[in-house]
């Protein structure tokens with residue numbers, strides 16, 4: 001079974017669309033995150049029951065987890081404008097540059113990780 005898969009987009013128009021969609025998703029996530037933090041602070045200041053605070057913190061943690069495992073950003077460098085590689089081993093996305101650094105690291109340790117590229121090039125028509 002293939003453990004890694006790269007999504008490579010060469011068409012500059014498609015790259016711009018991808019990057020803008022990632023930006024929109026990240027901004028929306030950050031707005032939700034800010035809202036949850038404000039709600040948590042209100043709960044803390046009101047002295048509500050601990051279970052209510054825990055539930056709010058769980059929501060915040062879940063939102064962080066969703067963003068960290070999404071294709072919207074590299075887990076290592078937090079970049080969002082690069083082609084990405086999904087790693088089944090860690091269940092998250094890395095930019096190609098960070099992935100290659102990891103490949104070098106694992107190669108030095110005597111392990112290897114392979115990658116399958118899905119390339120969307122200029123022949124792709126909208």
Ligand SMILES: [Zn+2]
Nearest residue numbers: 074077095098
């Ligand atoms: Zn990266």
